[in-house]
Amino acid sequence: MTENKGVMIFGEVVEGKLASITTELLACGRELAKDLGHELSVVLVGNNVANFAREAVTFGADRVYVVDNTLFKDYQTDSYVPVMEKVVKRVLPQILLMGQTSIGRDLAPRLAFRLNTAVTMGCIDLSIDPASKLMLQTKPVYGGNALAVFTCRSFPQMATVRLKAMAPLPPDASRKGEVIAIEATLDPSAIKTRLLEKVKEEVEGIKLENAKVVIGGGRGIGSAQGFKQLEELAKILKGAVGATRPVCDNGWMPTTSQIGLTGKIISPDLYVAVAVSGASQHMGGCSNAKNIIAINKSPEANIFRQAHFGVVGDWKTILPVFSAKVKELLAG
Amino acid sequence: MFVCIKQVYDPEAPPENFKIDPTTDKVVSAPGVLQVVDPYAEYAVEAALRIKDSNGGKVTAICLGTNLIGDVVKKPLCMGADELILLEDPAFDGGDSWSTAYALAMAIKKAGDYSIVFCGREASDWNAGQVGSAIAEILGLPCMTLAQQIELTDTKVKVKRGTDDGYEVVESPLPAVITVSNEIGKPRYQTVKWILAAKKKEPIIWKPSDIGVDASKIGAEGRRSRLLKLFLPVSERKCEIISADTPEEAAVRLALRLRETKIL
Numbered sequence: 001m002t003e004n005k006g007v008m009i010f011g012e013v014v015e016g017k018l019a020s021i022t023t024e025l026l027a028c029g030r031e032l033a034k035d036l037g038h039e040l041s042v043v044l045v046g047n048n049v050a051n052f053a054r055e056a057v058t059f060g061a062d063r064v065y066v067v068d069n070t071l072f073k074d075y076q077t078d079s080y081v082p083v084m085e086k087v088v089k090r091v092l093p094q095i096l097l098m099g100q101t102s103i104g105r106d107l108a109p110r111l112a113f114r115l116n117t118a119v120t121m122g123c124i125d126l127s128i129d130p131a132s133k134l135m136l137q138t139k140p141v142y143g144g145n146a147l148a149v150f151t152c153r154s155f156p157q158m159a160t161v162r163l164k165a166m167a168p169l170p171p172d173a174s175r176k177g178e179v180i181a182i183e184a185t186l187d188p189s190a191i192k193t194r195l196l197e198k199v200k201e202e203v204e205g206i207k208l209e210n211a212k213v214v215i216g217g218g219r220g221i222g223s224a225q226g227f228k229q230l231e232e233l234a235k236i237l238k239g240a241v242g243a244t245r246p247v248c249d250n251g252w253m254p255t256t257s258q259i260g261l262t263g264k265i266i267s268p269d270l271y272v273a274v275a276v277s278g279a280s281q282h283m284g285g286c287s288n289a290k291n292i293i294a295i296n297k298s299p300e301a302n303i304f305r306q307a308h309f310g311v312v313g314d315w316k317t318i319l320p321v322f323s324a325k326v327k328e329l330l331a332g
Numbered sequence: 333m334f335v336c337i338k339q340v341y342d343p344e345a346p347p348e349n350f351k352i353d354p355t356t357d358k359v360v361s362a363p364g365v366l367q368v369v370d371p372y373a374e375y376a377v378e379a380a381l382r383i384k385d386s387n388g389g390k391v392t393a394i395c396l397g398t399n400l401i402g403d404v405v406k407k408p409l410c411m412g413a414d415e416l417i418l419l420e421d422p423a424f425d426g427g428d429s430w431s432t433a434y435a436l437a438m439a440i441k442k443a444g445d446y447s448i449v450f451c452g453r454e455a456s457d458w459n460a461g462q463v464g465s466a467i468a469e470i471l472g473l474p475c476m477t478l479a480q481q482i483e484l485t486d487t488k489v490k491v492k493r494g495t496d497d498g499y500e501v502v503e504s505p506l507p508a509v510i511t512v513s514n515e516i517g518k519p520r521y522q523t524v525k526w527i528l529a530a531k532k533k534e535p536i537i538w539k540p541s542d543i544g545v546d547a548s549k550i551g552a553e554g555r556r557s558r559l560l561k562l563f564l565p566v567s568e569r570k571c572e573i574i575s576a577d578t579p580e581e582a583a584v585r586l587a588l589r590l591r592e593t594k595i596l
Contacts, residue, residue: 076502077475102495106477109429109462113469118430118556121460136560141458142359143343145350148458149560192474193504196490201498245514255480255494255515261459262513270595280347281456291595293586294571302347307571309595311586313579321580325587329596 004155007033008093009042010084011049011056012103018055021099023168025161026060028126029097030169032135035128038094039063043087045080047073050181057177060169064179065091071186074198075103078191081110083184088115088156090182095135096156097126104160112158119158120150122261124165135159144261144284163209163265164288201256206240208257213239214268216259216286217247220275220297220315224252230274233323236330242266244282260285275315278303295319334440335380335413335450336463337373337395339404342366343456350564357562359457369407372452376512377408378519379482380450387484390414392443396435398425402535409530410522416535417443423540424551429458431554433466438543441471447506448489453478453513464511474504480515 007029012019026042033040041063042056053064067083084107088096098104100122112119124147125138134151137159141148152158208214215230215237227241234241243253245260259266260282267288274295276282283306286292294307295315304310311318341350342365351360369377380391393408396419409416419435427435440449449471454461461477468475480499481492490503494513540550547553574589576582590596 077477102478105461106465109460109465110469110475112462113430113433113466118428119462120557121454121462139459140565141562142341142350143456143459145347145564146352146359146562147565148562150557151560152557154556193476193502195500196503197501198495199498199500249514249518256498262453278347279344280350281343293590293595299573304571304573305347305567306569308569309586309589310571310573311579311582312573312575313582317579318583318586321583322587325584326590326596329587329591 002094002155004092004094006038006091006093007036007040007095007097008088008091008156009040009061010096010098010104010107011042011044011052012099012101013044013046013049013052018052018059019099019101020168021101021161021163022056023059024164024166025097025099026056027169028161028166030060032095032126032128036094036133041065041091041093043067043084045072045083050179053179055171057175058171058173060175061177063177065182066179067182067184069184074195075107076191076193076195077106077110078193079186080107081114082186082190084111085114086184087182093156096158098160100160100162108158108160115156117154117156117158118152119160120152121160123159123161126159126161140261140284142280144280164267201254203256206238208240208242208259208264209266211240211266212268213237213270214242214259214266214286214289215239215272215274216242216244216276217253217274218244218276219246220277221247221252227253229319229323233272233319233326236323236327237270239268239270244276244279273303273307274319276303277301278306295322333380333383333389333391333448333450334443334446335373335376335391335393335408336436336467337377337393337405337408338370338455339367339395339397339400340370340455340457342368343371352562352564354563357559367401367404369404370452370455372454372456372512372514374407374519375514375516376450376452377411377413379479379510379512379516380448381412381520383448383482383484384412389447392417394436394439395419396424396432398422405535406530407522409533410527411520412523412526416533418535418537419543420537421539423547426552426555427550428555428557429460429462430466430556431550433463434470434554435540435543435545435550436463437467437470438545439538440467442543449473449507449509451509451511453511461511464509468509471509473507473509475509475511476502476504477511478513479510480513482510482516
């Protein structure tokens, strides 16, 4: 049906190491490659990324394609699309996977259309259909109200995968793999945009996406001031504070603290949702939490359909007492 | 300027009202769930209108779909857009991001001069977030996604776009495609002045033959990705509600229960 062969991952390097999404994709790609009887490769594009090739092998790659050049120091649509087009046309993979990161969200659609194929964005499950050998791509749609399964008959079949949807394999230092450097240059006329500034917004304390405990607040908190109380509980539990989209839209919390399909995906051991109604698009970002505790004044709130424990009532009364008791229990 | 909008089921409707017909894999129009302009597209309309406020220019909203409701799709006009084009025809129905973007791009090409094409960052039905990038690819334009702030000079546009851990500022020549995120700020309310103006405006309706599209590339025919199944996720979780005579007591009990179950 096609000459394309193999599963390819677009790898990302973040803060001096292979991004966790890349290790997750390698685990998922291994399964797909096994079911197809194909090899698994990863592409690393950037500046000084060759150092990470070995690490990618330990996480499951059979082959690592490296495009290492100062030209690709920062992600830019105009430079990454042509370089990935070149790599894909040379390697001809049957499947190409990327993370649903800010880079993946931007790169995947444009690259897919450049390659005359299609991409399914934000998948949570991928598998090979035993009959057709096509990749079954499952993703939340309608803001997480429903799930849809897609296939694509053009190659490479492309998908982006949501963060934390899959668990990485433990690294195996004895794994062998091949590293192949690909030379790439840029056609200056293809570069239309210019990156003027890149700003990292540092969050104090524990990062939301890595926190074991997250305290989330919804519209019902009512003000930026109200979040101080959530921060107190977060301090007691050594956790981070997150928020729903309306909270961020109102400017009560920074946009980087938004939990949901279009914000951060969290998977803590404990998520305490305070005055959060439980809109599907928010739940899409926190449903991986091992335990969800809800405090909400409306017994009908959707959050109670997904929470493990809940209290119905005004958070202003409940939260301070709850926080004090938690502090006491942890001290004792 | 063009703004691409979409008519969708109100994503703010309570999730329990959301139903699917398993025989057709389509969403059932449940009582109480209205059709609205996609909220992300409204942010795109707002972004275009702000440029119109500061730099002038004409804003044309363009909507592809079937069974479009006049009062719904006229919303951009009521907010201050100048013109509305509807791509309404059964042939456009059942498409994916690619075939939708192709029809929109062909319509934009036909409509002529423009500086910026705005789209929402994604639509709240399929949550794909691809149409903006696809329009840019078809028209050969630069595309900046997830815009949080937009500033236009004579020949260039500067966009602050969201990244996983902050933001970046990108500059692009015109024309360009921009997909708008909710951080841009709340869409304006409809005003009486523009509502009255909208009443007098008839949308321009274009059929496939009007925009010179290749029939095999639009709607269901043009799909590259196939929907195999659409279903509701099963949640069998049962929430244990902690109750007591007073809320304070319930709060204490909740903490004790979490200790008991070793969650704390």
